[in-house]
Amino acid sequence: MNIYIIGILFSLVVFFLVGIAAGRQVKSTNDYYVSGRNAPTLLIVGSMIASFLSTGAFLGDTGEVYDGFFMGIVIVGVLQATGYIYGAGLFGRYIRRSEANTLPEYFGSRFQSPGLRRLSAVIMLVSVSAYLLSAIQGVSTLMSSITSLSYPACAVIVWLAFTVFTIYAGSPGVLLTDTIMFLVFLVAALIAVPFIVHAGGGWFGGIARLANCESMPGILSWAGSPDYLYPDGASNLAWAVTYGVVWALVVAVSPWQTSRYLMARDEHVVMRSSIWSSIGVMTVTVSLYFTAAFIRNINGELVGSQALIWAAMNVLPPLIGITMLTGITAAGISSASTFLSLIGFSAANDILPRKGRDDRQQLRLSRWAMFAASLVILALAYLNPPQIFVIMYFGGTVIASSWGVVAIGSIWSKKLSRSGAYLGMLMGFLGCAGSKMFYAIRGITPPVYLDAFFIGIAMSVIGAVIGSFLHPVTEAERQCRAALHTGSIAENDREECRKDRRMWLVYLGFGLLAGAFFLFLYALPYTRAVLS
Amino acid sequence: MEIILSVAFGLWICVTAFAYRAFTAGRREGEEDR
Numbered sequence: 001m002n003i004y005i006i007g008i009l010f011s012l013v014v015f016f017l018v019g020i021a022a023g024r025q026v027k028s029t030n031d032y033y034v035s036g037r038n039a040p041t042l043l044i045v046g047s048m049i050a051s052f053l054s055t056g057a058f059l060g061d062t063g064e065v066y067d068g069f070f071m072g073i074v075i076v077g078v079l080q081a082t083g084y085i086y087g088a089g090l091f092g093r094y095i096r097r098s099e100a101n102t103l104p105e106y107f108g109s110r111f112q113s114p115g116l117r118r119l120s121a122v123i124m125l126v127s128v129s130a131y132l133l134s135a136i137q138g139v140s141t142l143m144s145s146i147t148s149l150s151y152p153a154c155a156v157i158v159w160l161a162f163t164v165f166t167i168y169a170g171s172p173g174v175l176l177t178d179t180i181m182f183l184v185f186l187v188a189a190l191i192a193v194p195f196i197v198h199a200g201g202g203w204f205g206g207i208a209r210l211a212n213c214e215s216m217p218g219i220l221s222w223a224g225s226p227d228y229l230y231p232d233g234a235s236n237l238a239w240a241v242t243y244g245v246v247w248a249l250v251v252a253v254s255p256w257q258t259s260r261y262l263m264a265r266d267e268h269v270v271m272r273s274s275i276w277s278s279i280g281v282m283t284v285t286v287s288l289y290f291t292a293a294f295i296r297n298i299n300g301e302l303v304g305s306q307a308l309i310w311a312a313m314n315v316l317p318p319l320i321g322i323t324m325l326t327g328i329t330a331a332g333i334s335s336a337s338t339f340l341s342l343i344g345f346s347a348a349n350d351i352l353p354r355k356g357r358d359d360r361q362q363l364r365l366s367r368w369a370m371f372a373a374s375l376v377i378l379a380l381a382y383l384n385p386p387q388i389f390v391i392m393y394f395g396g397t398v399i400a401s402s403w404g405v406v407a408i409g410s411i412w413s414k415k416l417s418r419s420g421a422y423l424g425m426l427m428g429f430l431g432c433a434g435s436k437m438f439y440a441i442r443g444i445t446p447p448v449y450l451d452a453f454f455i456g457i458a459m460s461v462i463g464a465v466i467g468s469f470l471h472p473v474t475e476a477e478r479q480c481r482a483a484l485h486t487g488s489i490a491e492n493d494r495e496e497c498r499k500d501r502r503m504w505l506v507y508l509g510f511g512l513l514a515g516a517f518f519l520f521l522y523a524l525p526y527t528r529a530v531l532s
Numbered sequence: 533m534e535i536i537l538s539v540a541f542g543l544w545i546c547v548t549a550f551a552y553r554a555f556t557a558g559r560r561e562g563e564e565d566r
Contacts, residue, residue: 071537078541082548089555222533233533271556278548497556504553508546515542523534 004313005147007322008329011184012161015333018180019165019173029362032170033101033345039175039263044273046179047263048084049280050334051256053185054131055138057285058328062292063304068216068225070293072240077285078514079244080251081278085507087252088274092261094411094484096270100262102342103255103403104350107425110410110480111418119422120403121350123429124255125343127399129377131256132339136381139332145309146325155381162337163374167344167367171263174337181330186280188327189287191320192311199315200294204525210293211529215300219293220526235448242448250400253407256338268493271500275507282514340377344370401432401456405464411484418477420468427463432456 026032035043065073100106104124108117136158143154165173200206210220218225223233230236251257261270288308295307295315302310312324348366357365406425409416416424435452439445446452 071534075537078544082545085548085552085555089552093555220534222537271552275552501553501556504549504556507552508549511542511545511549514545515539518538518541519535523538526534 002146003318004322004325005143005149007326008143009157011326011330012157012333015177015181015330016161016165019162019169019177019337022173022176023165023169025172026168026170026363028359029101029349029366031172032363032366033262033349035171035175035263037099037263038265039260039269040265041269041272041276043175043179044260044264044269045276045280046182047175047334047338048257048260048273048277049284050178050182050185050331051260051338052251052281052335053284053331054135054335055142055328055332056134058185058288058308058331059138059142059305061285062288062308063306064228065219065289065292065304066216066296066302066307067304068219068228069236070220070224070289071222072224072229072236074286074289075237075240076244076247077289078282079241080247081282081285083248083251084257084274084278084281086248087258088261088270091253091407091411092258092274093267093270095258096261096264096267097484097486102262102345102349103259104346106262107406107410107421108350110477110484111421112474112476112480113418113422116418116422116425117350119425120406121346123402123425124346124399125351125373127402128256128339128342129373132336132343132377133380135332135336135339136377137384139329139336140381142309142325142328142332145306146313151384152382155378155384158333158336159374159378159381162333163340163371163378166337166340167370167374170341170345170366174341175260175263177337178334181334182280184323184330185327186284188320188324189284189291192316192324193287193291195316195320196291196294196298196311200297203521206294206297207522207525208529208532209297211526213296213300216296219296220522221530239448242451246397246400246451246453249404250397253403254399255342255403256335258407259342266496268496268500272503275503278507279510340370340374343373347373397453398429398432398436398456401453401460402426402429404428404457405460409464410481414478414481415468415473416464417468417471417473419471420464420466423467424460424464428456428460431459 025036030036061073061077095103095106098106098109100109102121104117104121107120108114136155139158140151140154143149143158144151147154149157165177197203197206201209207220213219216225221233222237224236228236229239260273264270264273291311292307295302295311298315299310308328309325312321316324344366347369348362352365352369354362402425405428406416406421409424410421432452432455435455439452
């Protein structure tokens with residue numbers, strides 16, 4: 001057992017104890033599902049970022065940068081992070097007004113449709129389960145790669161680490177542990193940068209070396225490595241911009257992000273959280289991407305997804321290395337706890353019939369539902385069957401494809417009816433998941449405009465139009481939508497509204513700083529090095 | 533092209549800042565006066 005795994009196991013115990021302690025305040029389903037709807041900005045921001053960034057960002061995205069796709073990944077990173085602002089302004093603050101406990105409950109009450117509630121819950125269950133599985137696999141792979149423990153043993157340890165406190169504490173535990181885990185991986189991402197940059201030749205020296213990198217030509221160029229995705233820069237750029245927009249939509253409507261808004265103390269928290277979450281995600285991801293590129297200067301012979309792990313154990317000082325590996329673990333565990341809670345809440349609240357249960361019985365059922373779901377996921381992660389990749393087709397962008405049109409339409413469309421919402425969601429899901437499977441089975445890499453996401457979105461729009469045409473909006477649905485556009489009395493606080501509005505200057509300043517950073521610390525030194 | 537993209541990043545974030553401003557301004561006028 002080495003110092004790295006001791007550090008990781010110690011952090012898992014801390015997260016576990018904090019989560020259990022937070023669970024003591026759970027007295028009702030309101031506490032359990034939405035943390036008493038009383039969470040401040042810090043907890044919402046911490047949970048949103050921790051739920052969004054998983055091992056995929058720390059090991060997958062950095063691997064892609066290391067393998068030559070720096071600018072493509074940076075473009076996706078910047079665009080997706082701005083999705084927080086559009087998501088909060090166009091969707092998030094309105095669902096907070098609905099006072100629903102889950103997103104499927106919101107859809108069901110907005111369109112007066114128990115059927116839509118169940119459908120959205122099933123789609124969420126399938127999609128989030130795929131993500132949960134990938135988070136467990138990511139952390140387990142990390143643990144087994146730095147210890148002598150087998151992958152199945154690591155899967156069980158990881159499962160235990162987040163399952164117990166999530167089942168017991170529900171949202172209060174998830175919010176608190178997410179925030180602590182976010183702070184851990186924020187620190188890890190930031191403090192690793194100077195050490196890796198120093199080892200990689202210093203900032204400007206390192207950029208110059210990467211500009212003329214022999215082991216991965218074009219790694220920092222706008223076009224990316226011609227061997228990575230598409231052979232030409234224009235196609236790579238089109239892919240990056242398209243996927244950036246797609247992931248911005250994921251950030252804006254996905255349940256593992258927007259469900260945090262249901263727990264916010266008020267709408268002010270929703271709006272302010274969007275600013276800090278956007279800044280936080282961009283800061284962490286861009287730091288990681290530059291770190292991954294600089295690792296190429298230190299060792300050009302690594303497997304991309306192992307680059308950050310290798311650097312943590314071979315370049316960083318032990319304490320910083322432990323922090324980095326703990327941060328990666330925290331990113332995976334925090335996402336897993338959110339995913340599991342979403343599965344449990346929706347299974348008990350939106351799928352199983354209520355049958356006159358009182359609040360205490362409902363709370364117990366939610367915990368059992370979560371436990372049952374976690375066992376299924378553990379079995380899949382433990383056995384790791386060869387067919388497991390099929391499940392992954394339901395993750396990714398499927399949720400944005402199926403929920404996107406209906407979510408935004410539920411707030412802004414006067415014509416979207418119950419039937420339109422149902423058909424739109426169903427066709428979006430089938431279109432995206434179906435075409436993903438088709439491409440995979442046939443081994444096809446489609447052009448960007450025929451990506452499964454766009455097929456799903458197009459079918460969702462068609463479904464929404466046909467459904468709304470066949471069964472137009474009823475008076476009850478019209479009133480439900482109108483109610484969302486009426487602020488509650490608690491929101492009518494002029495001083496708080498002024499504070500919300502002033503936050504735009506913080507984001508504007510961040511935008512100017514980000515532009516200056518990329519221009520003076522990346523583009524100009526890179527261009528000079530290429531031309532010299 | 534790297535220079536153009538760097539400037540574009542900054543501009544896009546600034547545009548999003550204006551969008552945020554519009555979202556929050558709309559709330560005050562639309563709802564506070566109700």
